Amino acid sequence: MPEVEASMRDTGLFSPxxxxxxxxxxDRTAFKKTVSIPVLRVRKEVINRLxxxxxxxxxxxxxxxxxxxxxxxxDRRLVMLDPYKVLTVDSFEKAELSVLEELDVxxxxxxxxxxxxxxxxxxxxxxxxxxxxxxxxxSGFSRVGHIAHLNLRDHQLPFKHLIGQVMxxxxxxxxxxxxxxxxxxxxxxxxxxxxLSGEENMLTKVRENNYTYEFDFSxxxxxxxxxxxxxxxxxxxxxGDVLFDVFAGVGxxxxxxxxxxxxxxxxxxxxESHKWLLHxxxxxxxxxxxxxxxxxxxxxxxxxxxxxxxLRLGLSTEAKPSIHIVMNLPARAIEFLxxxxxxxxxxxxxxxxxxxxxxxxxxxxxxxxxxxxxxAGAVLGIPLEASSSVHLVRNVAPNKEMLCITFxxxxxxxxKNQALSVENSEEPSLKRQRTDNDSFSESQITSDx
Numbered sequence: 003m004p005e006v007e008a009s010m011r012d013t014g015l016f017s018p019x020x021x022x023x024x025x026x027x028x029d030r031t032a033f034k035k036t037v038s039i040p041v042l043r044v045r046k047e048v049i050n051r052l053x054x055x056x057x058x059x060x061x062x063x064x065x066x067x068x069x070x071x072x073x074x075x076x077d078r079r080l081v082m083l084d085p086y087k088v089l090t091v092d093s094f095e096k097a098e099l100s101v102l103e104e105l106d107v108x109x110x111x112x113x114x115x116x117x118x119x120x121x122x123x124x125x126x127x128x129x130x131x132x133x134x135x136x137x138x139x140x141s142g143f144s145r146v147g148h149i150a151h152l153n154l155r156d157h158q159l160p161f162k163h164l165i166g167q168v169m170x171x172x173x174x175x176x177x178x179x180x181x182x183x184x185x186x187x188x189x190x191x192x193x194x195x196x197x198l199s200g201e202e203n204m205l206t207k208v209r210e211n212n213y214t215y216e217f218d219f220s221x222x223x224x225x226x227x228x229x230x231x232x233x234x235x236x237x238x239x240x241x242g243d244v245l246f247d248v249f250a251g252v253g254x255x256x257x258x259x260x261x262x263x264x265x266x267x268x269x270x271x272x273x274e275s276h277k278w279l280l281h282x283x284x285x286x287x288x289x290x291x292x293x294x295x296x297x298x299x300x301x302x303x304x305x306x307x308x309x310x311x312x313l314r315l316g317l318s319t320e321a322k323p324s325i326h327i328v329m330n331l332p333a334r335a336i337e338f339l340x341x342x343x344x345x346x347x348x349x350x351x352x353x354x355x356x357x358x359x360x361x362x363x364x365x366x367x368x369x370x371x372x373x374x375x376x377x378a379g380a381v382l383g384i385p386l387e388a389s390s391s392v393h394l395v396r397n398v399a400p401n402k403e404m405l406c407i408t409f410x411x412x413x414x415x416x417x418k419n420q421a422l423s424v425e426n427s428e429e430p431s432l433k434r435q436r437t438d439n440d441s442f443s444e445s446q447i448t449s450d451x
Contacts, residue, residue: 015085016063018123018131025132028164030120033128040088041080041114043072048105049079055101059087059094065121080114125172133161143169143179144226146219147206150179152198166198177201180219195220210254211236213261215282217252221274224252231395231406232258235328235360239264242323244314246307246357248299248338249331252278253286260288265323267310269295269302299331303341315351325357332362332404339381342411344418356410362395363405370394370403378407382415 018033025032039061044052049069053060060068061082072078087093091109094102102109120128129139137157144151150169154162166179178200204220210229217224232254239245241263247256250268252275260266260283270276276296283289295302307327314325329335339361367373371392379386390409398404 016118016123016127018128020131022128022131023135026161026164028167033118033120033123035118036115037118038085038113039116040083040085040111042083042102042107042109043075043112044079044081044105044107046077046079048107049081052081052101052105052107055098056081056083059083059098061085063118063122064124065119066116080112082114082116083111120171125168128168128172129161129165132164133158140165145173145176146224146226147208148175148177148201149204149206149219150176151195151219152179152181154181162196162198166200170200178203180204211258213254213257213286215252215254215257215278216285217278217282218274222252222272222278223275224254227396228254234393235326236262238360239326240324244310244323244325246302246310246325246327248302248307248327248329249335250279250294251275251330253282253292255328255330256292257282257286257288260291261286263291266292267295267306268292269297269299269306271296271298299329299338300341303338304345308345311346311357312348315346315355316348322355325355327357327359329359329361332364335361336363336377336381339378343382343415346417347419348417350413350417353410353413356413356416358408358410360406360408363407364398365403365405366401370405374405374407378409384412384415 015037019035022029022032053069061084062068066082068082069079070082072080088111091099091111094109099109101107123131126139133139134157138155140152140154140158150166150173152165152169154165158165162181166181169179170176179198180195181198182194183196184194204218205216206219207214207216208224208226209215210226211233215224235255236258239259239262243259243264245256245259245264245266247259247266247268250256250270253268256266256268256279266288268279270279273296276294280289280294283292283294293306295306297305311325329338331338339359342359361378363374363377365373365377371394372387374392375386375390378390386407386409389412390407393406393408395404395406
């Protein structure tokens with residue numbers, strides 16, 4: 003085998019063959035390619051010690067062994083090196099050369115013709131080679147159990163079936179790839195989807211924050227990118243607190259709260275979400291701690307929530323658990339805040355017992371936190387800037403943020419025809435719920451597609 007010349011390597015060495023450009027139906031056999039790789043010829047008995055020393059420069063490609071038999075000598079092995087890191091003997095660092103000398107390995111490089119196949123290319127390399135040159139390549143997706151959920155752009159649609167199959171091929175455990183074909187339906191919070199490749203089965207199981215959820219992904223709302231937000235809200239709760247989850251979905255807020263020994267009332271209008279919410283409560287052994295409803299959010303607030311508030315806010319007990327109301331329907335939840343106006347009659351409770359609302363919304367404003375306060379304040383008819391905290395949940399699209407505004411409902415808003423007494427006239431504090439950077443801190447959730 004000839005020595006390697008000290009020349010620049012081809013930057014497209016590990017790119018698929020150029021003739022796959024424009025392919026719309028996946029042909030795995032078209033991805034065969036032969037490339038020259040620098041190798042070291044090494045006695046087989048020193049391989050283990052040598053490989054530890056050559057981690058930096060050893061070849062790392064999907065499905066390729068870094069050590070193979072030497073076709074010219076059965077007592078030797080060929081160690082494949084990264085052609086972008088090793089051009090000549092001078093490419094080795096001092097420590098690496100020292101080990102080569104210690105193990106009596108000749109540092110002279112030889113070349114080996116390596117055949118690459120479809121299995122040896124990464125998904126982004128395949129898609130970059132196939133899609134029109136210069137256009138955006140997506141290799142990202144949301145994983146929902148065995149399902150890859152993509153949100154393809156218009157220029158990617160001619161290649162949708164190929165993209166779906168590549169996602170399945172390159173991600174162990176995936177057996178189906180789907181693409182969203184419509185926006186989320188605000189009534190039931192699901193969306194139309196097309197199966198791009200793989201099985202049609204949309205019944206799936208996911209693990210999030212040590213809880214298990216099962217559901218039909220084609221009929222309910224589930225977003226794995228909200229995992230951190232689910233944990234954040236759960237962390238605000240203390241054992242014994244009460245949680246009203248107005249748009250509960252399949253239970254990602256309700257179930258962790260119940261496992262934390264909170265009393266939970268969970269509601270969702272979608273019959274499928276209601277069914278899987280019941281199922282998941284049993285699956286996670288909290289069915290005795292969660293009361294489940296299948297109602298419109300407004301009816302839930304005006305019915306079960308109002309009755310429970312009347313009961314709990316009227317109790318004169320030493321134990322005073324916090325009451326939290328989660329409203330995770332960002333496209334419309336702000337509208338439902340009007341229900342809290344004059345929701346209760348009678349004498350106002352003490353300010354520390356007033357319910358704490360966590361309401362989600364979207365904003366395209368240059369100052370999304372301020373916009374969230376103004377949106378909620380406009381519906382309630384009160385200014386919220388000084389008595390609320392706003393948490394940036396995630397960026398959902400260019401110039402569009404998802405946020406959560408947290409505030410206690412003032413007694414003057416919650417109670418009909420009642421004014422606060424002098425002793426309770428101050429705006430309630432959110433100190434129990436605030437963290438040091440809670441005013442507008444970005445969570446660790448990745449962007450949505």
